[in-house]
Structure formats: C-alpha cells, structure tokens
Amino acid sequence: MSSSNVSIYGLRSNGGQHGDVFTSPTVVCFMLDRVKYTANRDLRNVRILEPSCGDGEFVMEIARRLLLSAERYSFDASDAFRRNVRAYDIDGAKTETCRKRIREMGIVSAEQSILTADFLRAETDKTDIIVGNPPYIRYENIPKDMLDFCRNTFQTFHYRCDLYVPFFEKTLAALKPDGQHCFICSNRWLKNEYGKKLRQLISHKYALKTIINLEGADAFQEEVLAYPAITLISAGKPANTFDYAECKKVDELPSLSYSKRMMPTDEDWTAAFSTYCDDPSFLTIEQQGFKIGIGVATGADAVFVSRDLPQQVEPELIMPGINARDLRGNRFQWQGEYLLNPYKTDGTLVNLADYPRASAYLENHRERLSARHVAKKSPLRWYKTIDRISPSLLSQPKILLPDMSGNTFVFVDDGAFYPLHNIYYIVGRSSIQLRLLAAFLMSDFIRNQLAAVTNAMNGGFSRWQSQHLRKLRLPNLNSIPANDVQNLLAHYERKEISSINTMVGKYFARA
Ligand SMILES: C[S@@+](CC[C@H](N)C(=O)[O-])C[C@H]1O[C@@H](n2cnc3c(N)ncnc32)[C@H](O)[C@@H]1O
Structure with missing residues (x-):
C-alpha cells in the first residue's frame, strides 16, 4: 500500500492514514x-x-x-476504460500506484480515468454502477474546511457525521435511473444518530436491496474495522423488503442465505436490523402460548349490536360488546352496546322457538338479515352472524387492540366484554401474563417492529392486525425475572410508558 507524505486526516496509531482500509480481493469480486x-x-x-x-x-x-469482456466481444479495452471507468482518490501517491498497476495490465488510458481529486468536490457524470469502500474519517478528524463544505453541501451530513456518509449521498445522486450502488463500509450509519439523515434519504428515494453484516469478518487487508457491512442499493422506487444476511467469513459470501426484512419507511431502522428475528431466545406471541384473533363480524351490526337489546331479547342471548369506539383517546369506556348471540355453547344456532322475545326481534329484521350473503348461502340459518360467536371468549381475560388507533396504551379486559369486528384480541394466558405482554406491546421497540412489519408509520397510528401481530418478536415472558415482572406490571398499571421503554430496552439491548 502506498501512502503520500501529506496526511490529510492524521495518522492512525499503526502509522497508516485515517480512512485507509483496503478491501480484500474476495470482497471486491x-x-x-x-x-x-x-x-x-x-x-x-x-x-x-x-x-x-x-x-x-x-x-x-x-x-x-x-x-476479458473486450476479448469476448471484440472491443478496445483501453478506449472503453477511458470513456467509462472513473476512479478518484485525494491522495496523489495512491492514484499514481493505481495508474501504474492498470498500465501494467495493458490499459493505456489510465491517466484520464484515475483522477487525483477530492471526490466530494468533483464534478461527476451519471453512472450505471458505483462500487467502493469510502474513507472512514471520524468527525473529529475531518479538517475544518472539509467539515464546513460537507455541512453546507450534503443534506445527510448530520450530527457528528463520519466522512463516508457524504460519499454515500454524492454517489447515490450520481446513479442513472437503473443504476446499482454497492459499498463496503462501516455499518454504524444503519443504527446511530449520525446515520439518521442518510437512512431517511435511502428510505424515501432509493431501493435498498441487500445488507450483509460483516461484523467480525476478515473483509479487509488488515484487521482495523470491527463493524463493516456491504450494502447494495439501486436507483428507483423504494422497495418493500430487502435481503439481510450475516457473514463471519468472506469466503462464505457467495453462498450466504438471506432473510427477507421489511424496509422501514423512516429513519428508524432499529427493528429492521436487529438480530431478534434470528435469535431463538426471541419468540412470537403465539410461540408463547397466546392466541390472536379478531372480533366478530355480524354482517348487520345495526341488528346484532345495540344498547337496546336488554329491553328486546332474553338476557341469556346478550353480552356486552366492545368496539374501537370504546377504546379511544387512551381511555377504556364502554358505551353500553350489547351483542346479540344467536349461538349455543356447542356452536350451533339456538332454536328461536325457545326464545320468543329474540324471535320477535329478529323476525322484525328478517328481510335485512336474509339479504346478507351469509344468509343467502344457508337460508334456514338466516339469523346467523358472519363469524361464529364463542360465548367462552367473553369470560376470558384478553388484550384488546383496536385497529388504527392513536392509543399509546394497550388495554386488558379481565373477561367482561366480547370483541366486535374492529378489535383484534389476544387471549390464552392469565390476566397477569396478558398485562405483561401489553406492557411490551406499548414499548417503542415493539412499536418500531410494528412499523417495520406494516411497512408504514401510518402517521403515528399503530395498525394492530393479526398478520402483523404474528410477526412481532419478544423475549420469552417466562424467563423475565420476578422483580422485573413486578416493576413492568406496576409501570403498566400507572401507564408509565417511558419507564416501560427503559425496562424493555434492556431486553432488546443485545438485539
Ligand atoms: C478505505 S480506503 C479504500 C481504498 C480502496 N477503495 C479499497 O477499497 O481498497 C479510502 C480511500 O479514500 C481516499 N480518500 C479520502 N478522502 C477522500 C476524498 N475526499 N476524495 C477521494 N478520496 C478520498 C483515501 O486516500 C483512501 O485511499
């Protein structure tokens, strides 16, 4: 490796220049x-x-x-190199070495293509492909004039930014519409504050295709950088998912197995990159013995759901119903609506002859009920609801999650209400376990996971839907020490979300 006499960013303790970490040929290929x-x-x-x-x-x-391509397709490699390959380095000694190596390979046009310049200030043309390993220069080592220039020029130069961040911004901006961008670089920007604006830019304007986390792998010609990652980004519309892999040995790069991750739409990528998905100690809600369901759809709420039902039908056929309106503004306030349940405990419909008041009430609405698709399919059972009602659900303790709610609080019903169709519910374990789960569901970590799996922040509204709930991962609730359980439950009862966040953060810290 060559090095100029002039040190732009200062010297590392091993005598090399800051920012000089050369990529191993396996990674380059x-x-x-x-x-x-x-x-x-x-x-x-x-x-x-x-x-x-x-x-x-x-x-x-x-x-x-x-x-090789020139040999195969019969063109002049030197001419193609001159026209289409551009390489920059601020360090003239390095570009000279680079040119010499290229000339030795038989390419005669290295001068026009390999340029000594500060790339961040260079004029660049639109490009099909960008590859590289930009300099890692910590904020405190960036010379003042360069720092000022970066601050004034690059929207992603934020907080105590590393110099590789503006390299991302400038090169991404140089991509042609179908262009491909692949950097090997520190992975710090994926998670920390200074990478925030770059994450935002990529979320909104580019398609992140792949992240390969190389923490601990031998990606460079010397062991200097502990946290590298390869990112593949293409120009064009943001994608919904990207491929994620971890690699401990660069020889394994070509045979990695990737997992699909949801692309976050904002700058918080914590959930998307945390390793909880692949960590066996993090479990889904259902793996922990809970069941997820959605409240009953009747097909005619005006008939089956009403405050007046106690005056109209036999008391054994009604139960308090709960819907999203009852759980607004972080308050659990039942509006007094009842659900008419036309089923017996064995799941078959009641015989209306046994319930004269209900029979009269339903007959009154027969025309409307019979017009429903579900009734047309089985006309004799014209008073059934679209979903079957399981009376046993009423008395079970359950978490109630209204879809699209602005609530930060997650409610637990101890067994007094039957969920209606705009409520998702979680049952299957004790009221204490449900409260503990509710505390986790209120934490930022789960909210960020939810935003990542729903691929949207929905303007701050959480979309609690069963298919999203099933993807969330959290620590095994049985393994949480009794003391922490007590504290989490106390914070839950007092609606102390920031204390919950602090505690939950502890469990996700290694993720
Ligand atoms: C991490 S090394 C990578 C070198 C090479 N791409 C590789 O992978 O082996 C970063 C290189 O960036 C160069 N560099 C630093 N600041 C630069 C700037 N403002 N413009 C262009 N090159 C710069 C350094 O001289 C150094 O050679």
Whole structure:
C-alpha cells in the first residue's frame, strides 16, 4: 500500500492514514458480481465509478473484467476504460500506484480515468454502477474546511457525521435511473444518530436491496474495522423488503442465505436490523402460548349490536360488546352496546322457538338479515352472524387492540366484554401474563417492529392486525425475572410508558 507524505486526516496509531482500509480481493469480486459488472457481459458501454480508489483494489478487478469482456466481444479495452471507468482518490501517491498497476495490465488510458481529486468536490457524470469502500474519517478528524463544505453541501451530513456518509449521498445522486450502488463500509450509519439523515434519504428515494453484516469478518487487508457491512442499493422506487444476511467469513459470501426484512419507511431502522428475528431466545406471541384473533363480524351490526337489546331479547342471548369506539383517546369506556348471540355453547344456532322475545326481534329484521350473503348461502340459518360467536371468549381475560388507533396504551379486559369486528384480541394466558405482554406491546421497540412489519408509520397510528401481530418478536415472558415482572406490571398499571421503554430496552439491548 502506498501512502503520500501529506496526511490529510492524521495518522492512525499503526502509522497508516485515517480512512485507509483496503478491501480484500474476495470482497471486491463479490461486490462486482452483485452489481453485475461481470466479464461475460459486454461491458464496453457500462459506466462505473469508484470514488476513493486507493491503490486500486476495485479498479484492478474492473480492468481485469473489462479486458476479458473486450476479448469476448471484440472491443478496445483501453478506449472503453477511458470513456467509462472513473476512479478518484485525494491522495496523489495512491492514484499514481493505481495508474501504474492498470498500465501494467495493458490499459493505456489510465491517466484520464484515475483522477487525483477530492471526490466530494468533483464534478461527476451519471453512472450505471458505483462500487467502493469510502474513507472512514471520524468527525473529529475531518479538517475544518472539509467539515464546513460537507455541512453546507450534503443534506445527510448530520450530527457528528463520519466522512463516508457524504460519499454515500454524492454517489447515490450520481446513479442513472437503473443504476446499482454497492459499498463496503462501516455499518454504524444503519443504527446511530449520525446515520439518521442518510437512512431517511435511502428510505424515501432509493431501493435498498441487500445488507450483509460483516461484523467480525476478515473483509479487509488488515484487521482495523470491527463493524463493516456491504450494502447494495439501486436507483428507483423504494422497495418493500430487502435481503439481510450475516457473514463471519468472506469466503462464505457467495453462498450466504438471506432473510427477507421489511424496509422501514423512516429513519428508524432499529427493528429492521436487529438480530431478534434470528435469535431463538426471541419468540412470537403465539410461540408463547397466546392466541390472536379478531372480533366478530355480524354482517348487520345495526341488528346484532345495540344498547337496546336488554329491553328486546332474553338476557341469556346478550353480552356486552366492545368496539374501537370504546377504546379511544387512551381511555377504556364502554358505551353500553350489547351483542346479540344467536349461538349455543356447542356452536350451533339456538332454536328461536325457545326464545320468543329474540324471535320477535329478529323476525322484525328478517328481510335485512336474509339479504346478507351469509344468509343467502344457508337460508334456514338466516339469523346467523358472519363469524361464529364463542360465548367462552367473553369470560376470558384478553388484550384488546383496536385497529388504527392513536392509543399509546394497550388495554386488558379481565373477561367482561366480547370483541366486535374492529378489535383484534389476544387471549390464552392469565390476566397477569396478558398485562405483561401489553406492557411490551406499548414499548417503542415493539412499536418500531410494528412499523417495520406494516411497512408504514401510518402517521403515528399503530395498525394492530393479526398478520402483523404474528410477526412481532419478544423475549420469552417466562424467563423475565420476578422483580422485573413486578416493576413492568406496576409501570403498566400507572401507564408509565417511558419507564416501560427503559425496562424493555434492556431486553432488546443485545438485539
Ligand atoms: C478505505 S480506503 C479504500 C481504498 C480502496 N477503495 C479499497 O477499497 O481498497 C479510502 C480511500 O479514500 C481516499 N480518500 C479520502 N478522502 C477522500 C476524498 N475526499 N476524495 C477521494 N478520496 C478520498 C483515501 O486516500 C483512501 O485511499
């Protein structure tokens, strides 16, 4: 590795310059494969950019592939290199080494393509492919004029930003409409404060395709960077999902197995990148013995749900019904509506002859009830509801989750209400376990997971739906120490969400 006499960002303790971490050839090849810069393609018109080329790890492999492609498709590799390969480095000694290496490979046009310049200030053309390993320069090591320039020029240069962040912004902006971008870089921006604006930019304007977390892998030519990641991003519409993998050895890169993750739509990517999904100590709600359901759809709420039912039908056929209106504004306030239950405990319909008052009431609405699709399918059972009503659900303790609610509080009913169709519910364990689960559901960590799985923040409204609830992961509630259980329950009763967040955060800290 060459190094200039002038140190722009200061020297590391091993004598190397800050920001100089050279990529291993295995990683370089993998990344060029992923962006499809491959020798079996006609590469003559594919424009490719390396914004901080150093001695040329990427550029040499680009040249090698271009030469093979030129042989195969009969074109002049030097001419194609001159027209379509651009590499920059601020350090003239490195670009000189890089040019020399390229010339030695038989390419005669290295001068026009490998440029000594501060890439962040360089004028760039739109490009099909961008690959590289931008400099990691901590905020405190960035020279003042560069710091000022970055602050004034790049919208993602936020807080105590590292220099690689503006490299992302500038290169992403240089992508052609179908362009592909692949960097190996520190993964810190995925989670921390200074990466926030970059995450926001990517969430809104680009399609994140793949993240490969290389923490602990041997991705570089020396062991300096503890937290690298490879990201593959393409220009164009944000995607709903991306592929995520963890890699401990770079030799395994080509054979990694990926899991699909939901793409967050804002700058908080915590849930999307945490490893809880693959961590066996984090379980789904159903794996913990709870059941998730949705309240009953009747097909004619005006008939089956009413405050007047106690005056109209036999008391054994009615039960208090709960719907989203009763759980508004963080308050649980039953409006007095009852649900008419035409079923026996064995799930068959009651014989109306046994219930003269209910019979008269339903007969009054017969025309309307019979017009429902469910009644047309079985005309003799014209007074059934769309979903069967299970009377035993009434007395079970349950969490009640109104879909699309602005509530921050999650309510538990100790067994007095039957959920109606705009309420999702969770049952199956004791009232204490449900309260503990409710406390978790109120935490930011679960709310962020929910936002990630629903792929939207819905303007701050949580969409509690069964298919989303089933994807959430949380620690095994049985393994939470008794003391923590007591504290969480106390915070739950007092609606102390920030204390819940602090406690729940502890369980997710390693995720
Ligand atoms: C992490 S090294 C990567 C080198 C090479 N891409 C690789 O992967 O082996 C970062 C390189 O960025 C260069 N660099 C630092 N600041 C730069 C700037 N403002 N413009 C262009 N290159 C810069 C450094 O000289 C260094 O060679």
